[in-house]
Amino acid sequence: xxxxxxxxxxxxxxxxxxxxxxxxxxxxxxxxxxxxxxxxxxxxxxxxxxxxxxxxxxxxxxxxxxxxxxxxxxxxxxxxxxxxxxxxxxxxxxxxxxxxxxxxxxxxxxxxxxxxxxxxxxxxxxxxxxxxxxxxxxxxxxxxxxxxxxxxxxxxxxxxxxxxxxxxxxxxxxxxxxxxxxxxxxxxxxxxxxxxxxxxxxxxxxxxxxxxxxxxxxxxxxxxxxxxxxxxxxxxxxxxxxxxxxxxxxxxxxxxxxxxxxxxxxxxxxxxxxxxxxxxxxxxxxxxxxxxxxxxxxxxxx
Amino acid sequence: xxxxxxxxxxxxxxxxxxxxxxxxxxxxxxxxxxxxxxxxxxxxxxxxxxxxxxxxxxxxxxxxxxxxxxxxxxxxxxxxxxxxxxxxxxxxxxxxxxxxxxxxxxxxxxxxxxxxxxxxxxxxxxxxxxxxxxxxxxxxxxxxxxxxxxxxxxxxxxxxxxxxxxxxxxxxxxxxxxxxxxxxxxxxxxxxxxxxxxxxxxxxxxxxxxxxxxxxxxxxxxxxxxxxxxxxxxxxxxxxxxxxxxxxx
Numbered sequence: 001x002x003x004x005x006x007x008x009x010x011x012x013x014x015x016x017x018x019x020x021x022x023x024x025x026x027x028x029x030x031x032x033x034x035x036x037x038x039x040x041x042x043x044x045x046x047x048x049x050x051x052x053x054x055x056x057x058x059x060x061x062x063x064x065x066x067x068x069x070x071x072x073x074x075x076x077x078x079x080x081x082x083x084x085x086x087x088x089x090x091x092x093x094x095x096x097x098x099x100x101x102x103x104x105x106x107x108x109x110x111x112x113x114x115x116x117x118x119x120x121x122x123x124x125x126x127x128x129x130x131x132x133x134x135x136x137x138x139x140x141x142x143x144x145x146x147x148x149x150x151x152x153x154x155x156x157x158x159x160x161x162x163x164x165x166x167x168x169x170x171x172x173x174x175x176x177x178x179x180x181x182x183x184x185x186x187x188x189x190x191x192x193x194x195x196x197x198x199x200x201x202x203x204x205x206x207x208x209x210x211x212x213x214x215x216x217x218x219x220x221x222x223x224x225x226x227x228x229x230x231x232x233x234x235x236x237x238x239x240x241x242x243x244x245x246x247x248x249x250x251x252x253x254x255x256x257x258x259x260x261x262x263x264x265x266x267x268x269x270x271x272x273x274x275x276x277x278x279x280x281x282x283x284x285x286x287x288x289x290x291x292x293x294x295x296x297x298x299x300x301x302x
Numbered sequence: 303x304x305x306x307x308x309x310x311x312x313x314x315x316x317x318x319x320x321x322x323x324x325x326x327x328x329x330x331x332x333x334x335x336x337x338x339x340x341x342x343x344x345x346x347x348x349x350x351x352x353x354x355x356x357x358x359x360x361x362x363x364x365x366x367x368x369x370x371x372x373x374x375x376x377x378x379x380x381x382x383x384x385x386x387x388x389x390x391x392x393x394x395x396x397x398x399x400x401x402x403x404x405x406x407x408x409x410x411x412x413x414x415x416x417x418x419x420x421x422x423x424x425x426x427x428x429x430x431x432x433x434x435x436x437x438x439x440x441x442x443x444x445x446x447x448x449x450x451x452x453x454x455x456x457x458x459x460x461x462x463x464x465x466x467x468x469x470x471x472x473x474x475x476x477x478x479x480x481x482x483x484x485x486x487x488x489x490x491x492x493x494x495x496x497x498x499x500x501x502x503x504x505x506x507x508x509x510x511x512x513x514x515x516x517x518x519x520x521x522x523x524x525x526x527x528x529x530x531x532x533x534x535x536x537x538x539x540x541x542x543x544x545x546x547x548x549x550x551x
Contacts, residue, residue, distance in 0.1 A: 004343040006515040011480040063537035067545030108379050112390040225534045232530030251544020288388040295381045296446035
């Protein structure tokens with residue numbers, strides 16, 4: 001069933017879009033991430049213009065993360081204070097990111113930049129995840145006692161604050177910086193950034209795992225909302241119909257994925273997610289390195 | 303469809319009568335003055351038809367039909383190797399006044415029935431389009447623009463031929479693909495007699511978004527802030543609603 005997307009100004013198969021939404025939603029429910037990092041490249045692959053794919057991807061991520069946030073909030077797994085610090089950085093970051101995106105669009109390098117961002121970020125995160133989970137699977141039998149938390153340079157920074165839910169007394173600068181970085185990436189890549197935020201919160205900030213998912217969803221929801229708004233106002237590339245079709249499949253898929261996710265072990269899930277992230281990075285890298293069929297491309301003059 | 307064709311025949315018959323009465327060498331009309339792009343739009347056909355005062359076809363008059371869409375500036379970019387490994391957009395040429403849609407059809411191709419000078423002056427044919435570029439000067443950019451537009455189905459040269467009926471009637475079906483830009487279109491019908499343009503008629507039609515597609519695009523253009531807020535709220539609502547609807551525990 002063909003449907004005309006008013007902002008992308010093209011017609012696409014509605015069932016295909018709902019199907020993509022369902023598949024990505026299923027995986028994101030399974031792994032507990034927003035799934036934007038899969039969605040945006042898939043949309044570009046089926047011929048949606050990059051600006052529309054990025055902006056609508058952010059909008060879809062917002063919708064997909066809301067239901068997760070509600071569930072986590074009810075269970076008291078959201079550190080709202082930490083979330084606000086992350087968010088302050090995230091809002092600034094997404095503002096900077098949208099400016100960067102608009103600049104890239106003017107000089108005609110959006111496609112390359114988006115692909116390159118994906119390759120670098122997904123490649124790094126994928127390798128780290130696979131290595132970490134492989135190590136975890138190998139040492140599962142041996143019980144290693146970890147130190148409660150290690151002190152290093154980060155703990156010497158000023159502006160210390162107490163985060164009760166996370167049981168931390170640290171400077172607000174590292175979380176704000178993490179938030180800023182994620183904000184930039186989410187604006188350029190059309191992702192919520194959960195797959196980068198979760199490891200950063202565990203390993204860099206040192207938050208307990210229980211509150212990490214909920215708090216990252218808190219940040220993702222608001223940053224994605226901000227990116228959607230900024231993209232709508234500055235670039236004008238959010239396609240509401242596209243978002244709604246993706247969400248229609250996505251919210252259903254997420255619930256089925258989450259049901260399966262509870263039956264898998266943490267290390268295996270993380271290893272699978274890592275492999276999938278790496279797979280996306282490799283296919284995008286191939287797209288950049290391969291000699292294109294047509295060296296010329298056409299775009300609107302801005 | 304049958305009823306529509308009958309109607310067209312009736313219109314043509316009266317057109318011929320009118321033509322004979324007024325001695326107008328050429329009369330033509332369009333099947334639609336308004337093409338509506340709704341959310342279910344997958345392309346449309348525009349029928350251009352008419353009649354002449356003398357026989358058309360081999361040995362007689364020839365008909366050319368040109369459809370031009372709204373113009374916009376475009377940029378053609380060429381990919382180059384960067385850092386020896388990957389392909390990035392390099393030099394670019396900016397073309398202004400590029401028609402978003404262009405179709406030409408004739409009883410025979412334009413270059414066969416008109417002198418070259420006449421054809422170039424009137425912009426009849428893809429190679430006669432007045433495309434002026436700034437930026438990279440290489441003629442490859444112009445060729446690439448032609449290739450890309452032809453590949454997208456938005457520039458058509460002799461994709462269909464003008465059919466002749468009963469010696470003096472002609473019609474041609476111009477396909478408008480789903481990606482057709484919205485705006486004002488100009489249709490030109492030319493009557494070529496002994497290798498000269500003997501008569502011409504110009505008509506206009508509009509391609510407009512209607513219904514939900516139109517409302518979404520209009521709000522997004524005129525009130526981007528409101529549109530952004532609506533997108534955020536609707537997405538959040540859909541997420542919440544979905545979690546209620548599909549809750550599995």
